[in-house]
Amino acid sequence: MPRQNSKNGHVTEYLIEVSLDNQNWEAVRTGTFKEASDGSGLENKGYNPIRFNTTKAQYVKFTALKTLGDTRDKYASIAELRFYGQIAPIAAENITLENTELNISGNTTQKLIPVLDPIDSTDVIVWTSADNNIATVDESGNVTAVEVGTTTSTATIPNGKKVVATVTVILNKEELDLEVSESEKIINEEGSEAKYSRNSWNTFKEAYDAALALGEGSTQNEVNKAKANLEVAREALVLRTNKEGLQIKLEEANKLILETSKYSKASLKALKSAIEEANSVLANEAATEEDFSVSNKELVQAVETLFDISEINIALKNANDVVENQYTEASYNEFLNAKYALEELLLKDDVEAEVLENAKLNLQNKINQLIKVADKSNLTKKIDEAEALIEKEYTVESFKALKAALNSAKEILSDKVATQQQVDEALSILEDSIKHLVKADEEKPVEPGKVDKSNLEEIINKAKGLNKEKYTKETWDKLQEVLSKANEVLNNKDANEEDVNSAISNLDDAINKLKKVEDNTNTDKGKENTQNDNLTSTGGSSPMALGLFATLMSIAGVVTIKRKNK
Known part of the structure; x- marks a missing residue:
């Protein structure tokens, strides 16, 4: 077809050549197109058909030999040039695939690329899948993954030769994961x-x-x-209406109102009122969305302010397990009053949650403050043992010490509020007094000029066994000063009875005046240390124990002096 808007370049004579290799050309047709008599260009300005004998060709070349225009044969211009012919079939001798292993994710498609020999074969390839439930293949070799598993796709050419590709379909959750991600935005809102x-x-x-x-x-x-x-x-999610919201919250409230043992009466009373109001609004055919909204808010508030008394019930259960005779009367009575007060509050329907909570805490505190009744069984046995001793079988001085310890032990035994520490101290002193009893027929005079330092040595050893870190520097330094002097007396062969007794007394006094680092309340000098620390051989720190120790020491002094004067 020549150009339409001008005669310039219209071809009036042409040459057509063909080639199989684009190198060697063969002329198959020369011809002309008739020029219009008015000089406007070609006579036929439409398609001008050109025919030539059938020939094999892969390349076709059109050459303009003569053209029209202001200057003829200067250039050629063609609006459209079409070639028609029949493709000659080329048989394939063999077929291969670029890839015989195909890993493909579900719901996706990949193409198997065939390679024909010769490469320009016009044969049609037939594609088949061994299992279309796993993967399908179309006429162009496009494999579509259907289900997880392994199958094969086969390409066959007309001569019967074929090639097989193994197709493995892998689970594909990408689209599901994207949908889950979108849904999570709603869930987490x-x-x-x-x-x-x-x-x-x-x-x-x-x-x-x-x-x-x-x-x-x-x-x-x-x-x-x-x-x-x-x-x-x-x-398909649909926004909830206020009415439906009220109905749903009412269902929840109707279940909660039945849990009378879990919530306080006052909070259940408020919930009951909100439930009645909600039922009234729902029964009102003229109720508006605003009415439903207001009622729902009141119901929500009543539900959220329900006071859970589960911990209170646990506290009362623990209180009911308390055994009266295991605790002192005073501490048990305080505990009992707290228990009764909490039980009484639970029965009322106008008590605020804060009041109940404080009453529960008070009960728990009273449980923690219960004072155990001291175990006096061992002390009772030791008193019985001491009372069975016959006075005349022992020296007057040693039995006198026993009587003092026995009387103190009996006082502790009869004291209803005595602590376990006091009981243990009384038992220890009584045991020591029994241990130090001297048989009347065993009393021997002390050798003339020889002083008994056994008691001094004993108290020195006790002092050495104390822990420096427990006491204030001032009282510890004082003890070390007195201890040093006591050691001098112990090592002095010329020390007399008076020196020994004085050293014992001074060391005992220094021990009793020791102050613990954390004990800042005992500021009076000379007062006994009230902490549970066995400072002396008496094993006690109560006034009774220290007094008894002093008594024992004085008796020991009398005995020693008497022995010396015999």
């Missing part, structure tokens, strides 16, 4: 469940949970179905 209608939300939540439950062992069909279900459920 604060108050989202209350935002949508119950039915649409339940359907959506079930689809979401089902999608999350799918693991790597799932089938592609299950994954596709879960994705589709979740997408449909998400898009």
Whole structure:
């Protein structure tokens, strides 16, 4: 077809050549086109057909030999040039594939690339799949993954030769994961469940949970179905109306109102009132969405302010397990009053939560403050043992010390509020007094000029066994000063009875005046240390114990002096 808007370049004579290799050309036709008599260009300005004998060709060349224009044969111009012919069939001798192993994700498509020999063969390839349930293949070799598994795709040419590719389909959860991600935005939105209608939300939540439950062992069909279900459920979410919101909250409240043992009477009373109001609004056919909204807010507040008394019930259960005779009367009475007070408050329907909470804390404190009744069984046995001793069988001085210890032990035994520490101290002193009893027929005179230093040595050893870190520097330094002097007396062969007794007394006094580092309340000098620390051989720190120790020491002094004067 010549150019339409001008005669310039119209071809009036041409040459057509063909080639199989683009190197060697053969002329197959020369010809002319008739020029119009008015000089406007070619006579036929439409398509001008050119025909030539059938020949084999892969390349065709059109050459303009003569052209029209202001200057003839200067250039050629053609609007459109078409070639028609029949393609000659070229048979394929063999076929291969660029890749015989194909790993493909579900729901995706990949192409198998065939290679024919010769490469320009016009043969048609037939594609087949061994299992269309796993993967399909179309006439162009496009493989589409259907289900997880392995199959084969086969390409066959007319001469019967074929090539096989192994196709492995891998589970593809990408689309499902994207849908789950979109759904999670709704799930994680604060108050989202209350935002949508119950039915649409339940359907959506079930689809979401089902999608999350799918693991790597799932089938592609299950994954596709879960994705589709979740997408449909998400898009079908419907906003909840105020009326439906009230109905749902009312269902919850009606269950809570039955839990009378879990919540306080006052909070249940408020909930009951809100329930009655909600029922009234729902029964009113003229009620508006605003009415439903107001009633719902009141019901929500009543539910949220329910006071859980579970911990109170536990505290009362623990209180009921307390056994009266195991504790002192005073501490038990305080505990009992706290228990009765809490039980009484629970029966009222106008008590605020804070009052109940404080009453519970008070009961727990009173339980923690219960004072155990001291175990006096060992002390009783030791008193019985001491009372069975016959006075005349022992020296007057040693039995006198026993009597003092026995009387003190009896006082502790009869004291209803005596602590376990006091009982143990009395027992220790009584045991020591029995241990130091001297048989009347065993008393021997002390050798003339020899002083008994055994008591001094004993108290020195006790002082050395104390822990420096427990006491204040001032009182500890004083003890060390007195201890040093006591050691001098112990090592002095010329020390007399008076020196020994004085050293014992001074060391005992220094021990008793020791102050613990944390004990800042005992500021009076000379007062006994009230902490539970066995400072002396008497094993006690109570006034009774220290007094008795002094008595024992004085008796020991009398005995020694008497022995010396015999």
